[in-house]
Amino acid sequence: MHKLLLTVPDKFLQGLDCILLTNEAGLRRKDRVGKVWSRKRKAPKSRILGRYHGRSRSSLPYIELRVDKIVRGLSTVPLRIAFLRELWLGNVLFHEVGHHIHNTIRPEHAEREDVADSWAGKLNANFIRKKYWYVSPFLVLVSKVYNFMKRKHWIEG
Numbered sequence: 339m340h341k342l343l344l345t346v347p348d349k350f351l352q353g354l355d356c357i358l359l360t361n362e363a364g365l366r367r368k369d370r371v372g373k374v375w376s377r378k379r380k381a382p383k384s385r386i387l388g389r390y391h392g393r394s395r396s397s398l399p400y401i402e403l404r405v406d407k408i409v410r411g412l413s414t415v416p417l418r419i420a421f422l423r424e425l426w427l428g429n430v431l432f433h434e435v436g437h438h439i440h441n442t443i444r445p446e447h448a449e450r451e452d453v454a455d456s457w458a459g460k461l462n463a464n465f466i467r468k469k470y471w472y473v474s475p476f477l478v479l480v481s482k483v484y485n486f487m488k489r490k491h492w493i494e495g
Contacts, residue, residue, distance in 0.1 A: 362384075390441070424465075432465075437454045
């Protein structure tokens with residue numbers, strides 16, 4: 339987690355109180371059951387991997403990550419490969435950091451989840467560029483092959 343946060347510029351983390359790592363069993367029933375609005379639809383709270391809690395009168399903004407759910411999303415093979423594990427965890431973390439950036443630093447007039455996804459992509463790319471620079475040529479090749487296969491309709495995506 340610390341390795342991921344080191345690649346995020348300090349100005350984007352300014353004002354963020356903490357990142358809370360929790361599991362679903364440690365949450366109140368109110369936080370586990372019910373629905374939240376996401377992309378103009380209601381999504382069950384049981385499918386949430388992380389949440390951004392904005393500033394309130396009594397607390398600073400913070401990020402909550404449900405580690406048990408994030409790990410459950412991985413199969414056993416990627417869990418053993420540090421690069422894939424960090425990429426998966428980083429995607430969730432950077433998505434929530436994207437919500438913080440959108441709320442406090444760079445507000446945009448677009449769907450909140452789309453903005454957070456965009457920031458997650460930028461921050462994940464920055465992480466790969468800084469920590470796994472030697473993997474970049476391989477990822478570019480895989481991306482070109484994937485896009486070619488999508489254009490030819492060999493795969494759905």
